[in-house]
Amino acid sequence: MNQRTFPESPFPLLPLRSGVLLPEGGLTLTVGRPRSLALIQSLKVGSLFGVVTQRDPRVEDPVPADFHDVGTIARLSQVLRVPGSDALRITVEGLGRFAVDRVTTYEPFLRVEGHPLADERADVKEARVLAEELESVIREQGPRSSQAEEALRLVERPAAFADKVSSILGLETPASLEVLVTLDVPERLRKVLGFVVEQKEMSELRQKIGEDVRREIGKNQREHLLREQLKAIRRELGDEKGNDSDKLRDKLENAKLTDEAREVVERELGRLEQTGGQGAEATVIKTYLEWIAALPWEDRAGVSEDIDRISAKLDEDHTGLEDVKKRILEHMAVRKLSKSEKGTILCLVGPPGVGKTSLGQSIADATGRPYVRVALGGVRDEAEVRGHRRTYVGAIPGRILHGLRKAKVKNPVMLLDEIDKLSQHWGGAAENALLEVLDPEQNKTFTDHYLEIPFDLSEVLFLCTANTLDTLSAPLRDRLEIVELTGYTPPEKQAIAKKHLVPKRLKEAGIPEGAVAVSDAALSSIITKYTREAGVRQLDREIGRVARNVALEVARHTDETPIDVKIDEASVERILGKPKFRSEVAERTSVPGVATGLAWTPVGGDILFIETSRMKGKGRLEITGQLGDVMKESARAALTYVKSHADELGFKAEVLEDADLHLHVPAGAVPKDGPSAGVTIFTALASLLTGRKVRSDTAKTGECTLRGRVLPVGGIKAKVLAAHRAGLKRVILPKDNERDIDDVPAEAKNEMEFVLAEDMRQVLAAALEAEPEVLIGGGAAGGQESAVS
Numbered sequence: 001m002n003q004r005t006f007p008e009s010p011f012p013l014l015p016l017r018s019g020v021l022l023p024e025g026g027l028t029l030t031v032g033r034p035r036s037l038a039l040i041q042s043l044k045v046g047s048l049f050g051v052v053t054q055r056d057p058r059v060e061d062p063v064p065a066d067f068h069d070v071g072t073i074a075r076l077s078q079v080l081r082v083p084g085s086d087a088l089r090i091t092v093e094g095l096g097r098f099a100v101d102r103v104t105t106y107e108p109f110l111r112v113e114g115h116p117l118a119d120e121r122a123d124v125k126e127a128r129v130l131a132e133e134l135e136s137v138i139r140e141q142g143p144r145s146s147q148a149e150e151a152l153r154l155v156e157r158p159a160a161f162a163d164k165v166s167s168i169l170g171l172e173t174p175a176s177l178e179v180l181v182t183l184d185v186p187e188r189l190r191k192v193l194g195f196v197v198e199q200k201e202m203s204e205l206r207q208k209i210g211e212d213v214r215r216e217i218g219k220n221q222r223e224h225l226l227r228e229q230l231k232a233i234r235r236e237l238g239d240e241k242g243n244d245s246d247k248l249r250d251k252l253e254n255a256k257l258t259d260e261a262r263e264v265v266e267r268e269l270g271r272l273e274q275t276g277g278q279g280a281e282a283t284v285i286k287t288y289l290e291w292i293a294a295l296p297w298e299d300r301a302g303v304s305e306d307i308d309r310i311s312a313k314l315d316e317d318h319t320g321l322e323d324v325k326k327r328i329l330e331h332m333a334v335r336k337l338s339k340s341e342k343g344t345i346l347c348l349v350g351p352p353g354v355g356k357t358s359l360g361q362s363i364a365d366a367t368g369r370p371y372v373r374v375a376l377g378g379v380r381d382e383a384e385v386r387g388h389r390r391t392y393v394g395a396i397p398g399r400i401l402h403g404l405r406k407a408k409v410k411n412p413v414m415l416l417d418e419i420d421k422l423s424q425h426w427g428g429a430a431e432n433a434l435l436e437v438l439d440p441e442q443n444k445t446f447t448d449h450y451l452e453i454p455f456d457l458s459e460v461l462f463l464c465t466a467n468t469l470d471t472l473s474a475p476l477r478d479r480l481e482i483v484e485l486t487g488y489t490p491p492e493k494q495a496i497a498k499k500h501l502v503p504k505r506l507k508e509a510g511i512p513e514g515a516v517a518v519s520d521a522a523l524s525s526i527i528t529k530y531t532r533e534a535g536v537r538q539l540d541r542e543i544g545r546v547a548r549n550v551a552l553e554v555a556r557h558t559d560e561t562p563i564d565v566k567i568d569e570a571s572v573e574r575i576l577g578k579p580k581f582r583s584e585v586a587e588r589t590s591v592p593g594v595a596t597g598l599a600w601t602p603v604g605g606d607i608l609f610i611e612t613s614r615m616k617g618k619g620r621l622e623i624t625g626q627l628g629d630v631m632k633e634s635a636r637a638a639l640t641y642v643k644s645h646a647d648e649l650g651f652k653a654e655v656l657e658d659a660d661l662h663l664h665v666p667a668g669a670v671p672k673d674g675p676s677a678g679v680t681i682f683t684a685l686a687s688l689l690t691g692r693k694v695r696s697d698t699a700k701t702g703e704c705t706l707r708g709r710v711l712p713v714g715g716i717k718a719k720v721l722a723a724h725r726a727g728l729k730r731v732i733l734p735k736d737n738e739r740d741i742d743d744v745p746a747e748a749k750n751e752m753e754f755v756l757a758e759d760m761r762q763v764l765a766a767a768l769e770a771e772p773e774v775l776i777g778g779g780a781a782g783g784q785e786s787a788v789s
Contacts, residue, residue, distance in 0.1 A: 005095045006073055007048040010104040010111040012039045014049060014074075017057035020176035021072045023094045024160050025167025032087040035061065039109035040079060040088055047076050050098060050112060053177060069100045070117065070181045094167070097180065119159040122185045130189035131158040134165065137196050141203075159185045162192045169195055209233060248289055256298035261453045265292060288390065291397060291451065294405050300459070301409040304368045305336040313366035318355050319499060320492035323743070324348070327483045328363065335461075345438050347419070347464040350485030351601075351718075353535020356465040357417060364413035369461060372403040373415045376430070380423035385433035387450035397450040400437060400457070411459040419476075420466035431476055438462060438479045486718040487534030487605070489747040490527050490725070496536050497523050497543060505544045509551040516550050518567040525569045529579035532725060534605065534718065542576060549575045593688030595767070597680030598701040598723060598731070599672070600715030605722030607699060609666055610677065610684040617660025625665030628673025635663050637706050638682035641760065642689060645708070649764075651689050661685070676713035678704035679732065682760055683767045692768040698755075699723045700732035700767060708760040716740035724748040732757055732766055 014036060021027050031040050043049065052071035059066045078091040097117040105111040121127060135155045138148060151164040166179045175195060182188040209232040252265050268285050275282040304310075310332055314325045331346055348356040357373070364371035379385065379399075388395035396402075403414055416438075422431045436442045443457035469477060488496065502518050526546075531538040550565050557563045573579070593612040598605060621639055623632050639661065646653035663681065665672055679702040687694050701719055703711040712734045721744070723731050729751070733741070735758045741749065755766040 005048070005075075006098070006116050007050075009101075009113040011114070012043070012049040013071075013100070013103075013110040013112045014039055014051050015062045015067050015110070016051060016053050018053070018173055020053050020173055020180055021051045021074055021092060021094045022163050022167045022176060022180060023072060023096050024154070024164040025094045026077070026091065027094075028089065028091045030082065030087055030089050032085070033060065035107075035109040037086065037088060040076070040090055042109070043076050045076055045079065048095070049074055049076070050100070050114060051092065051094075052100065053173065063106075064100070064103050067100075068177065068181075071098055071100065071114075072096070072180065073098050073116070094163075097183070117183055119185050120183045122157075122159045124186065126186045127158040127189060130186055130193060131155050131161050134161070134189060134193050134196065137193065137200065138165070141200060158189060162188045165196065166192050169199065171195060248286065248293065251293045252289060255293050257292070258297065258453075261292060261297065264453055265289065284390070288450075291401075291405075292453070295401065295451075295455065296404060296408055296410045297455075299409050300411050301369050303411065304366065305332070307333055307336065310363065310366040313362050314359070317358060317362040319495045320488055320745070321355065321359075321485060324359070324483055324485055328359070331481070332363075332367075345440070345462045345464065345480055346483055347466060347480035348483050348485055349466050349469055351467060351487060351534035353533060353537030353540075354485045354487055355535070356485060357415065360413060360415035360463045360465075363461070363463070367413070367461075370407040370409055370412040371415070372407045372412050373417055374399045374403050375417050377418035377421035378423060379421075379430045382430050382433045383449065385430050385437070387448040389449045390452075395450055397448050398433070400446070401448050401451065401455070404455075404460075410456065411461070413461045413463065416462060416464045418466065419464045420468055420471045422471075431473055435475055435479065438464070438476070484717075486743075487721050488536060489721065489745045490524070491747045492745070493527050493536055493539060494520065494523050497527070497539060501536065501540050501543050502547075505540070505547040506550075508544075509547040511547065511551055511554055512563075515554060515563050516547075516565045516567065518546075519569070521569045522567045522572045525572045525579075526576070528725075529581055530572075530576055532581045534721065546572065546575050592691050592693050593684055595680045595684035595687060595694045596696075596699045596728070597677050598699050598719035599674070599677070600718050605715060605718035605720070607722055607726050607728070608672070608677070608680075610680045611664045611666065612684045612688040613662045613664075614659050614688060615662065616658065619657045620660045622660060622662040623664075624662070625667070626671050627665060628671065630675050631665075631673050631677055634675055634678040634704065635681050638678060638685055638704055640706060641682060641704070641708055642685045646689075648761075649686055649690050656689075661688075674713075675703040675711075676701050676715075678702065679710060679734075679757075679760070679763055683763060686764055687768060690768070692770075694767055695730070695769055697728055698730040698732060698767055699726075699728045700763065702732070702734040702737075702757070702763075704760060710734045710757050710759060710763060712736035717743045720744045720752070721748055724752060729753060730755060730766070732763055734758075 014031075016029070019027065019029075031037055039049070050071050051074045052067045052069075054062050054067045056066060073095045074092040075095055076090060077093050080089045081087075082089055098114045099117055101113045101115060103110060103112050132155070135152060138144065138152065144152075145168075147168045151161065151168060154161040154164050162179070162185065166176065169192075171179070178191055179188060182191060209229055212232050249269060252269070257265060268289055272282055272285045272289070275285070307329060311325070311329055314328065318325070328346065348359060350356060360373070361371050363369075376385075376399075383398065385398045385400060387398035387401065400414075404410065404412070407414075416434070419431075419434065422429070422434075436446060437457065440458065443460075445454040446457045447454050464480060466472070469482065498518075498520075502523075506513075506516055526542050527539060530542050533539070546567060550567070553565060554563055593614075595610045597608050597610055599608045600606075621636065623635055627635075642649065643653050643656060663684070665677075679700050682704050683694060683700060686692075699719075701713055701716075703713055705711060716733065716737050717740065720731055720741075730753045732755045735756045738756055741754055755762075757763045757766065
């Protein structure tokens with residue numbers, strides 16, 4: 001290398017992620033890194049610079065320790081812009097070796113000082129002999145490329161000849177680096193000669209394998225060429241046991257299959273051998289056998305049956321829900337004492353956010369079983385549960401077997417989530433597939449359509465969750481033991497927030513422990529003014545909003561002193577805005593004709609208002625509010641009772657002949673139905689026609705007959721909790737629902753008064769205020785009071 005082929009120091013240095021530029025060789029590179037782009041853009045075509053190879057291609061901005069200290073001086077031959085990007089495509093030519101002394105500049109690109117490396121022993125006889133041997137080997141290989149011919153013209157210059165041959169061999173980066181750093185020319189020629197001989201032997205081996213294959217398969221079986229070549233390669237390597245079929249067979253032999261499954265496996269393995277392990281049919285068979293091998297036929301998890309441990313785990317993870325926890329512990333105790341995995345299957349039913357799904361996780365953690373959740377919401381095809389038959393393209397097993405494969409044991413806790421959201425489909429209801437899964441007498445031989453081999457599900461601890469039972473068929477409900485979760489009282493919500501929600505949200509927001517103190521008044525404000533739900537999901541979201549606001553304040557804190565943030569009631573209103581909920585009962589019932597009722601919904605209990613109005617007309621009853629047929633009939637029955645007892649109520653029935661009555665239930669976009677609003681409708685009509693206002697602190701529920709009898713209804717616990725959340729202090733219930741008051745949590749029961757009624761006279765006495773405001777059609781206040789006493 002002379003002065004004209006070595007740049008003046010310091011000179012630019014281009015690190016390559018991979019690949020090696022050798023003297024006498026050339027490379028075409030794509031340049032995209034900022035430093036590399038800056039280097040190329042600073043050069044002209046024909047400029048000289050250094051090229052080195054990185055030790056680790058993943059390094060984005062290399063420093064001296066990241067690249068080799070021996071490189072190649074390159075001449076820039078061509079620069080092209082890559083369409084659609086900022087990258088450049090360049091062509092460079094290798095001129096000679098150099099060594100990096102030190103880096104002088106890092107920005108905008110690397111500049112280094114270096115010195116050229118001269119070839120050693122280039123003119124010795126040994127070098128000429130090795131060059132001639134290398135020439136002979138190349139000429140023996142038959143037809144040559146133009147690059148090979150160009151290399152042969154350099155045979156009189158052994159050093160350049162070795163470099164040129166190496167650059168056209170397509171060597172891996174480590175091999176090319178060996179050639180680059182070898183300054184001794186005879187040694188370099190030996191390495192290059194070894195690489196050439198190795199490639200020649202590989203070519204001859206491939207040719208021999210090809211000849212063996214062609215002799216074996218003949219002209220009419222050319223489609224199996226690749227498969228037979230693979231066999232021949234394995235024979236040459238002495239490795240004939242490493243194919244997938246053998247590995248699959250070994251896996252199946254080690255699996256603890258049932259006798260029936262073993263028989264099916266042997267049959268399918270025979271079919272697989274006939275296909276030669278290739279083709280579409282072989283792929284289907286392999287997938288089927290892999291599923292059989294992956295299922296936990298006899299693998300079980302170690303199960304803890306310590307009832308106290310399960311109880312402690314449930315208490316740790318869930319505040320309240322004492323009745324539910326007791327039912328779960330009773331269920332687990334029966335399984336422990338009976339020494340049988342068979343038993344009833346629990347179905348946790350309740351509104352969203354009350355902890356149904358997390359109860360399943362707690363049971364799994366306490367018993368040591370793996371936890372698998374199978375989401376059934378929106379599933380409309382039976383095949384989603386029981387699998388597709390293998391006659392269909394792309395068939396797979398159902399979600400039950402998918403869950404067991406994930407659990408890797410045959411006795412996990414499997415939560416069937418949202419079973420009430422199963423959809424109907426023309427091909428068959430998915431709910432029907434659960435009848436066998438959830439029947440302890442049948443699931444020992446559960447058969448998936450894809451597997452077509454009985455699999456024992458009797459050891460799986462199944463749990464189900466649902467928001468309502470109305471959509472479940474009678475046969476499915478018959479297989480479940482229903483455990484109702486009706487919701488939390490405000491004190492329970494406050495305890496859950498302090499113990500679980502606040503720490504979780506503060507941790508998610510990255511707020512240091514102890515930096516924030518949330519007062520009880522603040523939590524109470526969030527619960528009563530910003531949420532109205534049976535569970536705690538909305539409460540969790542509101543606490544998350546507070547935590548994010550606090551995180552912003554903590555992030556902006558620049559002082560070195562520890563931050564101490566206190567969240568009180570005023571802070572809550574500043575962060576969350578004006579309260580979303582307030583008590584509307586007193587406002588709405590401030591005039592006659594409006595009564596407060598209680599309703600049950602799939603998301604918990606709720607209060608509803610029955611509004612009535614009188615106007616001139618022809619004695620008609622107008623009903624609005626998207627009411628169902630049962631509720632409309634309740635309204636007509638209530639009006640009939642009011643008319644027939646007009647004298648007792650203190651007004652003349654004749655006035656209704658020239659008046660129309662309008663009954664409306666607000667929230668008209670929400671469908672409403674059921675008989676339990678009968679008492680409330682009657683109270684509203686009686687209030688309207690007698691002019692006596694309904695007490696604003698009283699809610700009521702119950703079915704009313706045409707004779708004024710008050711009949712029992714369901715959902716008492718959820719309804720009472722809804723009244724408690726709304727701030728109501730009195731609840732009128734049917735006498736026959738007295739036993740249901742025992743299910744109401746003590747916090748709510750101790751703060752409320754319960755009035756038990758058997759007929760509508762008792763309801764009116766408890767619900768209406770004493771003095772009327774307006775009397776329609778005459779009558780005295782005293783007469784009214786005596787009529788309802």
